[in-house]
Amino acid sequence: MKRTIAAAAMTALLAVAGCGRDSAPESPAARDAAADAAAAAAPAVPAAERAAYPEPPPVNPRPAAPGAPSFAVIYPGGTPSGPATVAKGPSGPGGIVRFTTPSSPDAIIDYYRRLAERDGLTSVMAMNQGEARAYGAAAEDGSGKLLRVVATATSEGGADVQLDWTAGK
Numbered sequence: 001m002k003r004t005i006a007a008a009a010m011t012a013l014l015a016v017a018g019c020g021r022d023s024a025p026e027s028p029a030a031r032d033a034a035a036d037a038a039a040a041a042a043p044a045v046p047a048a049e050r051a052a053y054p055e056p057p058p059v060n061p062r063p064a065a066p067g068a069p070s071f072a073v074i075y076p077g078g079t080p081s082g083p084a085t086v087a088k089g090p091s092g093p094g095g096i097v098r099f100t101t102p103s104s105p106d107a108i109i110d111y112y113r114r115l116a117e118r119d120g121l122t123s124v125m126a127m128n129q130g131e132a133r134a135y136g137a138a139a140e141d142g143s144g145k146l147l148r149v150v151a152t153a154t155s156e157g158g159a160d161v162q163l164d165w166t167a168g169k
Contacts, residue, residue: 064097064163071119071137071147072165075101075108091144094166102158105133105151112149112163113137121147143168 064072065084072095074080084097101108113123116137125136131153139145145168151159 064165065095067093067167068095069119069145069165069167071112071115071121071145072163072167073115074099074163075103075111075161077101077103078161089166091146091166092168094146094164096162096164098160098162100154100158100160105131105153105159108151108159108161109133109135109149112147116147119145121145139168 062074064074065086067086068084074097078099078101080097080099082098084095086093086095088094103111109126113126113135116123116135120139120141121137122140123135124138125134127134132150133152134148134150136146136148138147144166146166148164150162152161154160
């Protein structure tokens with residue numbers, strides 16, 4: 001129950017962090033400072049341990065939903081708890097999906113961070129709270145592309161993950 005509440009709180013924080021992206025553009029220095037702060041807050045995973053994490057796939061092997069962008073995939077070995085909820089908003093189509101995986105929250109966040117960077121998104125937020133991890137990335141080109149991930153450790157040793165995305169205009 002506590003993990004569910006923590007995940008819900010982190011999701012709400014991520015949603016608020018993504019608001020206002022269409023407002024006046026930030027200066028390049030402010031964007032760089034925000035990206036550096038988000039990268040510094042990301043979980044530090046030792047290089048030897050990181051080598052064991054799956055690399056982001058070169059091609060979208062299992063989209064989170066039909067038509068999802070290449071950065072919105074189900075983590076390798078993940079089992080969705082149901083179909084993704086999809087909708088279309090001012091920033092384009094998007095969705096949210098929940099799944100479980102035997103991997104750790106740190107491994108999951110590292111995977112999606114590398115996947116986002118591969119697809120040209122910039123880290124805009126990272127958070128660690130207890131056994132929960134969160135990460136957010138967005139496109140700087142004004143397209144509205146957005147990725148948010150919340151991973152919470154489970155008592156069975158894996159993680160419960162919530163992935164949401166906006167594909168952009």
